[in-house]
Amino acid sequence: MSPRRTDPQTRTALVDIAAGLLAGEGPQALSARRVAAEAGSSTMTVYTNFGGMSGLVREMVLEGFARLEAYFSHVKATDDPVADMALLGRAYRRNAVTNPHLYAVMFGGARPAGFSLTDEDRQHGRYTLGTVVGCATRCIEAGRFRAGDAELAAHLLWTAVHGLVTLELGEYLIDPCNADVVFEAQLTGLMVGAGDDLAAAERSVRASLARLPGELGGVTPYPAGGDPSASGPA
Template identity: 65%
Template structure:
């Protein structure tokens, strides 16, 4: 007898539903029956795709970082590494806005319903920072940043943009301190803090904004089947 085939769209759908239920209703909503019923499937779907609820919780975190990595890979490295680094920061924010429920699960904004993550799960998330560190190293090699630990610069970028995104998703920002203007100032300030001149930083950050639509937005629109304007 041939193995039973499953719908490939079921797994990501279950991940998204579970993340949404966690964020909107809390851990009490995270039951196999409730999650499966959202897509009209049986509870067996969770065991087929995740080997149970614990596997689903881990899959939510892994899927969240996989989607973040996808956004990062849309950034094409150019001859301006500082612009590239700023664009990675913008891609990070776009991923969070596109996947807010998964983002909350990835970083502890939603309870994991009594399940815990292992060090290997968190290490999986840290791997996504490798490309950011590589880009920071290019900034140092180009003489735009002071000689420093590229991993440290990458973590500074991560913590800075992550903090802004957390405030944005929590709806804590109000005019005139909106996320768009704060991100511009934050990116320029970070580049200057690690050694770039303000004039050069402003130029590169501005260029990254102009590249955003071409390199990242258009690609994610294509993924969703959206026609370009």
């Protein structure tokens, strides 16, 4: 007998439901019975699609990075690599705000007891960062970033933006230093810290903001977080 085929839309719905339960109610809410009930189906749906709860949690992580990669893929390479880098930062933030439940699972903020990521799982995140490494390489080659290790530069940018996004999702950033204010200043500061001239960095960050509707406005919204356009200017 051939294996039963799974429906991609059903898989995505189950991933979003499970991530929402985990983030909203904690690990105790995450069970095949509860996920199936929220989806209006039987527990067999979970096992058919993922082989069990561990498979479903792992799929949340992979789906989260797939959505991040989808945002990154909409950022075009231009003759202003620093603007491209700033727009990648905006893409990272927008993905997190759009998919907060998956974001929490991707990086360990929400995860059921007994489940741990393998190095192979984490490799998906490292692979996604390759886009940022490539952009950092172009920034160095253009003389905008100081000569050095592009991978290290990408990691420094990643950790900085990740920290801001984590605080934003936790609702720690409020007026007068709300997330938008801090993020715009952070982008410029990160580019200068990487070796760019202040005036040039400010121009590129402004240019990345102008490109935002055209390049990231068309990214397909996902049900976990609603409409990406609702996440503010970044």
